[in-house]
Amino acid sequence: MLRIPIVQRSAAPAPRTARTQPPPRDRPRHDPSGHQSSSVENPSVQPTDPRHRQVRSFVLREGRLTPGQERAFAELWPRFGVDWQAPAPLDLGALFGNDQPVTLEIGFGNGESLARMAADDPGRNWLGVEVHRPGVGHLLLEIERLGIDNLRVMRQDAVELLTHGIAPGALDRVQLFFPDPWPKKRHHKRRILNPGMIALLERAIRPGGHFHAATDWEPYAEQMLETLEAATGFANTAGAGHYTPRPESRPLTKFEQRGERLGHVVHDLVFRRC
Numbered sequence: 001m002l003r004i005p006i007v008q009r010s011a012a013p014a015p016r017t018a019r020t021q022p023p024p025r026d027r028p029r030h031d032p033s034g035h036q037s038s039s040v041e042n043p044s045v046q047p048t049d050p051r052h053r054q055v056r057s058f059v060l061r062e063g064r065l066t067p068g069q070e071r072a073f074a075e076l077w078p079r080f081g082v083d084w085q086a087p088a089p090l091d092l093g094a095l096f097g098n099d100q101p102v103t104l105e106i107g108f109g110n111g112e113s114l115a116r117m118a119a120d121d122p123g124r125n126w127l128g129v130e131v132h133r134p135g136v137g138h139l140l141l142e143i144e145r146l147g148i149d150n151l152r153v154m155r156q157d158a159v160e161l162l163t164h165g166i167a168p169g170a171l172d173r174v175q176l177f178f179p180d181p182w183p184k185k186r187h188h189k190r191r192i193l194n195p196g197m198i199a200l201l202e203r204a205i206r207p208g209g210h211f212h213a214a215t216d217w218e219p220y221a222e223q224m225l226e227t228l229e230a231a232t233g234f235a236n237t238a239g240a241g242h243y244t245p246r247p248e249s250r251p252l253t254k255f256e257q258r259g260e261r262l263g264h265v266v267h268d269l270v271f272r273r274c
């Protein structure tokens with residue numbers, strides 16, 4: 001009898017690299033921010049098993065690095081980048097080499113406004129967390145250009161970082177500027193500022209510390225105001241129902257400029273942790 005050999009296919013998938021296209025289900029259908037975030041080596045921002053997928057505030061996208069950004073990852077990441085794996089909490093004092101108060105910026109984009117703030121306020125430590133790889137590379141180059149040493153950079157999902165990596169009360173301030181608005185109703189669940197995030201912020205920010213958000217998307221601003229005012233751990237520094245005038249200390253961000261070109265009104269919200 002003729003026997004036909006059965007050829008076994010290897011079960012091991014090809015390793016994912018920075019330049020591998022994500023499978024179709026991970027490709028964004030619509031990104032209202034116009035932002036190209038990327039899929040990378042960092043396991044904490046890799047797509048997870050679809051059976052256990054959580055709703056994320058970002059969609060992983062390919063992002064090409066410029067030669068300058070490639071160099072930044074090779075030369076500057078070892079000094080200013082933070083390699084972190086959940087669930088170990090960060091030792092912020094050791095990270096900065098001092099006990100200055102720490103401001104965390106979530107989703108810094110290209111990082112130019114964050115680097116400016118860090119340069120303007122050296123008496124404070126600054127930690128930026130972003131998932132978009134070219135943005136991280138851009139910020140590393142800004143740190144080099146400005147010659148500052150009070151800023152560290154993380155390539156991470158901020159939700160994961162706040163859930164596992166930040167000890168209770170370890171932060172003096174958290175800032176969230178122009179988060180993706182996810183304007184379609186079916187995408188509202190992707191908005192990063194929701195009651196779950198507010199609970200994480202209440203845990204991470206010390207009593208007397210502050211949370212500062214800004215957005216140019218009116219319905220999101222209204223949702224932020226309502227959700228933050230409903231949280232018992234925060235008090236609106238502008239008084240109930242009010243937005244805060246734009247603080248001088250906040251430089252214009254890239255997405256803010258884009259919003260202004262589109263005629264959007266910008267709202268700032270500053271809440272004190274009580």
Ligand SMILES: C[S@@+](CC[C@H](N)C(=O)[O-])C[C@H]1O[C@@H](n2cnc3c(N)ncnc32)[C@H](O)[C@@H]1O
Nearest residue numbers: 033057058107108109131157158178253254255
């Ligand atoms: C609309 S952009 C705003 C960027 C910047 N703040 C600005 O104003 O120019 C929102 C940014 O948040 C980042 N982002 C979204 N969800 C995030 C998350 N869970 N952790 C870290 N970064 C996130 C995106 O990659 C994107 O760069």
